[in-house]
Amino acid sequence: MQKKKWMQTALTVSFVSAIVLAGCGGGGEKGNTASPAAGDSSSPQAAKSSAKFTIEMLKEGGSSSIPADNFVKKQIDSKLNVDFKLNLIANGPDMDNKLNVLAASNNLPDLMEIKNKALYQQLAKNGLLLDLDSYMGQLSGVKKLIGDDGFTKAKVNGKTYGFSRTPSFVPYSYWIRKDWLDKLGMKMPTTMDELYETAKAFAEKDPDGNGKKDTFGLVGDFATVMSPLYGYYGVGLPGAFYNKGDKMINSLYDPDMKKALETISKFVSTPGVFEPEFSSAKVTTAQDKAFKGQAGIFFDQWASIMKDDQVKTWKTANQNADWVVLPPLQGAQAVRTANIGPNGYIAIPKSLEKDKDKLNRIFELLNYVSEGEGLNLVQYGVQDVHYKLDGGKVKLTEKASEANYTWLYQITGRPEMEYLSTKFPNQARYIQETAKFPEIKNYGPNVDTPDGYNAADVNRYVQEELLKFYVGKMPTADYDKFLNTLETKFNYKKLLEQGDKQLKELGYAK
Numbered sequence: 001m002q003k004k005k006w007m008q009t010a011l012t013v014s015f016v017s018a019i020v021l022a023g024c025g026g027g028g029e030k031g032n033t034a035s036p037a038a039g040d041s042s043s044p045q046a047a048k049s050s051a052k053f054t055i056e057m058l059k060e061g062g063s064s065s066i067p068a069d070n071f072v073k074k075q076i077d078s079k080l081n082v083d084f085k086l087n088l089i090a091n092g093p094d095m096d097n098k099l100n101v102l103a104a105s106n107n108l109p110d111l112m113e114i115k116n117k118a119l120y121q122q123l124a125k126n127g128l129l130l131d132l133d134s135y136m137g138q139l140s141g142v143k144k145l146i147g148d149d150g151f152t153k154a155k156v157n158g159k160t161y162g163f164s165r166t167p168s169f170v171p172y173s174y175w176i177r178k179d180w181l182d183k184l185g186m187k188m189p190t191t192m193d194e195l196y197e198t199a200k201a202f203a204e205k206d207p208d209g210n211g212k213k214d215t216f217g218l219v220g221d222f223a224t225v226m227s228p229l230y231g232y233y234g235v236g237l238p239g240a241f242y243n244k245g246d247k248m249i250n251s252l253y254d255p256d257m258k259k260a261l262e263t264i265s266k267f268v269s270t271p272g273v274f275e276p277e278f279s280s281a282k283v284t285t286a287q288d289k290a291f292k293g294q295a296g297i298f299f300d301q302w303a304s305i306m307k308d309d310q311v312k313t314w315k316t317a318n319q320n321a322d323w324v325v326l327p328p329l330q331g332a333q334a335v336r337t338a339n340i341g342p343n344g345y346i347a348i349p350k351s352l353e354k355d356k357d358k359l360n361r362i363f364e365l366l367n368y369v370s371e372g373e374g375l376n377l378v379q380y381g382v383q384d385v386h387y388k389l390d391g392g393k394v395k396l397t398e399k400a401s402e403a404n405y406t407w408l409y410q411i412t413g414r415p416e417m418e419y420l421s422t423k424f425p426n427q428a429r430y431i432q433e434t435a436k437f438p439e440i441k442n443y444g445p446n447v448d449t450p451d452g453y454n455a456a457d458v459n460r461y462v463q464e465e466l467l468k469f470y471v472g473k474m475p476t477a478d479y480d481k482f483l484n485t486l487e488t489k490f491n492y493k494k495l496l497e498q499g500d501k502q503l504k505e506l507g508y509a510k
Helices: 002-012 071-080 093-104 117-125 133-138 140-152 178-184 192-204 227-231 257-269 283-291 302-306 308-317 350-354 356-368 372-380 416-423 425-435 455-471 476-490 492-505
Strands: 053-060 082-089 111-114 173-177 216-220 241-244 247-250 295-300 323-325 336-339 345-347 387-390 393-396 439-442
Touching: 053 093, 053 356, 071 082, 071 356, 071 372, 082 093, 082 356, 093 117, 111 117, 117 345, 133 140, 133 356, 140 356, 173 178, 178 192, 192 216, 192 257, 192 295, 216 283, 227 257, 227 336, 241 439, 247 492, 257 455, 257 476, 283 295, 283 302, 283 308, 295 302, 302 308, 302 425, 323 425, 350 356, 356 372, 372 393, 372 416, 393 416, 416 425, 455 476, 476 492
Parallel strands: 053 082, 053 111, 216 295, 336 439
Antiparallel strands: 111 345, 173 295, 173 323, 241 247, 387 393
């Protein structure tokens, strides 16, 4: 019956193509098939099985970067007495289709990374994923790394069918050409008015000295470049859910939204302050324009501008370029909106609850890569080969580059700040500096799309209407009319109600 039920519902998540994935037989390998006694799964284990288990995992990634001499697999296999096989696939339709096919045949892999939230929820609701609530005592290492929140984000109907890896750290901020400031005899802007005047001067006063009016102020991905302008007033990017004062609100209903829109309109309406094609800008084109010397202020993260290869790119284009972090403006409540949501899901098939010994070995694997020696292995490589410990602190060796593929084995995640500062010592100061900037935590990614709500239509309408406010085609006096249409024509209140309900259930809202 379970198989039939899945076949009937899988098409609601993703097209099920006629693909056979060889080798991913997670639930198919048989070991001890005795079911654990109720409540016994977190009690002290009996004699540990000496059997060697094959553990297969379907995960996002590309195998081309894994060397033939895979020292990570060798150490994991030797340490845990397993044959750990990663089946890597690019995220997107291919991954979803493979999971659908495997689910339809009740043959899910032993471990799986599921990036599609709807697919994860469908697998859970159809009884194909293991409920981890009674196994928490055997996941202490994982819990130590990801915290309670990592499990909370993965709940479906109040039950824990997986967990979310530690979140990625993306400290976006404005970066500015200090050499242009020096050329124009200007100081680093510290207020919103000074930021506006600086961006305007970059467009009008020939900061590159070529005698042409071919530069402008601000560039960045259109979806995020306004973040510091919104954040100055404590407003999240459009559609964000966040705590303000003592309650959870949606940014479109933030009482300070109109102030933010008026400031943005001032910037956008002044020729040259934003690049002419700002409304269709993507991060790659914005970066290209910034590096070519067409703009003086760029919104992005440290990795896009300060990694060694990136520095070489913009220094090659202009050896005098000097990109530096623009500190938060005086009075700014935030410089970015940070998404606080699931970073994909790691799950185990329900079929494995009948194989207690193998299930225990999977828990050992998850704990191993979450702390101590195992966590260091999947971050930095082999101790005394790729890194050394100096007073408990990791120091990379000249062979560290051999471990560039180990991130594929970071199944449960990593302590992001420590990892980034260690792996990128030349950029550590930028990472640590921008990490401290104030941000608005957007819990919106945890909110499911309610029935009868078309997210694509809503997002398109919101973007089109806000652009009218940006360019001055619509006054902020008409903002309430915009909200009214959003509610009456696009059912936006359904999303608000869903957000209020779910975020309270998850403990993010009061």
